Amino acid sequence: MRSRFSATLGVALSLLALPAAVQAQSASLGDFPAQSVERQALDRIVAVVNQGAIMDSELEARLAQVRGQLAGRGIQAPGEAALREQVLERMIVEEIQLQRAEEANLSVDETELNRAVRSVAQSNGMGLEQFADALEADGLSLAQVREDIRRELLLRELVQREVASRITISEREVDRFLEQQGEAGDVRYRLGHILVALPQSPSSDRVQAAQREVRRLAEELAGGADFAALAAAHSDGGQALEGGDLGWRAAGELPSLFVDVVPGLAVGEVSEPLRSPSGFHLVKLVERQGGQGMAAEAQRQQARERLFQRKVNEEIETWLQEIRGQAFVDVRL
Structure with a gap:
């Protein structure tokens, strides 16, 4: 739909595609x-x-x-x-x-x-x-x-x-999460993301090529290039065509790869390239909010929800790469 509609369903409807009507096969x-x-x-x-x-x-x-x-x-x-x-x-x-x-x-x-x-x-x-x-x-x-x-x-x-049905959260994980978060549990971050993807079991040449690409992008960003434009043009992440916008994430919802990096970034700063099984990442801290304590009785349930969402976010990217690799695809552009 046109951009004046903000279509949300509790999960982001990132695209409402409007494919052309399919003509009936029997029509003459x-x-x-x-x-x-x-x-x-x-x-x-x-x-x-x-x-x-x-x-x-x-x-x-x-x-x-x-x-x-x-x-x-x-x-x-x-x-x-x-x-x-x-x-x-x-x-x-x-x-x-x-x-x-x-x-x-x-x-x-x-x-x-x-x-x-x-x-x-x-x-x-x-x-x-x-x-x-x-x-x-x-x-x-x-x-x-x-x-x-x-x-x-x-x-x-x-x-x-x-994906989500395979995820479980133990009480020990909740305890550890609350200990790690401390006063940071109420902080929220709005993030931008660029991914240079790697296939499963990549060759050393493929890894080196991805490293060169992510360094080139990091250099362009350091030189003043627009993050959203680079993400739209070069990122392999699912939010590429939204300019790499990951939206707002609570501290406990950050992907594990970002947990130690994002809190140390200044607003507007881009991280150094980060490596994960899915590829190389650049993350930008767009905005930061919060930092106030919350009611103690709500902390445990919120911790459970944040841990669950973090695990889902981490698993989806890997799952999508897996099913893409298993499929027969013949591109004819």
């Missing part, structure tokens, strides 16, 4: 006007993903939406070739997840979907009818957006099944 060419036939004939496959395919028309629709999002956030868009690669890669990973959800017979209940659609409308300060009118004014439809939200809910259910 005579059922379409000549212009529609020409557009259909010009469409082509840009990626084969297992038994599925992503069409050029779908990619173009997503590109238009991403350009609008970047412009709305004041982020300079990458070059056209880089942007197409970034967006297509995101679509490929989404397609793999949707296929896995279908294989697992996951579905979204209509009541849950209706509740989520109303929540998006309310988050934009509108009732459902107003929301539908606003979408129509932007050339969209409520039916399209319902399907986009259905997809996001399905992906959330898949993550719950394949």
Whole structure:
């Protein structure tokens, strides 16, 4: 959707993609006007993903939406070739997840979907009818957006099944967390992130190439380059097309890799390159809030929630790399 809508469902709906309508296979060419036939004939496959395919028309629709999002956030868009690669890669990973959800017979209940659609409308300060009118004014439809939200809910259910369900938090972990956090437990950080990814079991040449790339990016940032623009153009992280924005994280929700680094950064400062199994990271402290103590009776439950979210965040990136590596993908840009 256009950037004037802040679509949130409790988990970020980072993109509400609007793929072109798929024509019914049984329809004859005579059922379409000549212009529609020409557009259909010009469409082509840009990626084969297992038994599925992503069409050029779908990619173009997503590109238009991403350009609008970047412009709305004041982020300079990458070059056209880089942007197409970034967006297509995101679509490929989404397609793999949707296929896995279908294989697992996951579905979204209509009541849950209706509740989520109303929540998006309310988050934009509108009732459902107003929301539908606003979408129509932007050339969209409520039916399209319902399907986009259905997809996001399905992906959330898949993550719950394949990632979050494996995570447990022990009482000992809670105790240790509270001891480590101390007075810092109430601090919140807004972070920017750039990832130069590595595959599983990378060769030494691949590791060295990634090291050179992350150092080059660090040097550009030290020379005054815009962090969000570099993230959009070069990061392999899931938030690349949001300028690498990780949003606000409580101290206890920081990825383990960042725990010892972020508190020592000044606002606006970028870390040195950090190594993890998924690759090399640059993290920027955009803003900092808090530092006041909280009610003692709430600390333990909050600690549990933060530990759980930290583990989920750490596992998702690895899981996405795993399922991407297991899939058959043929890119045809």
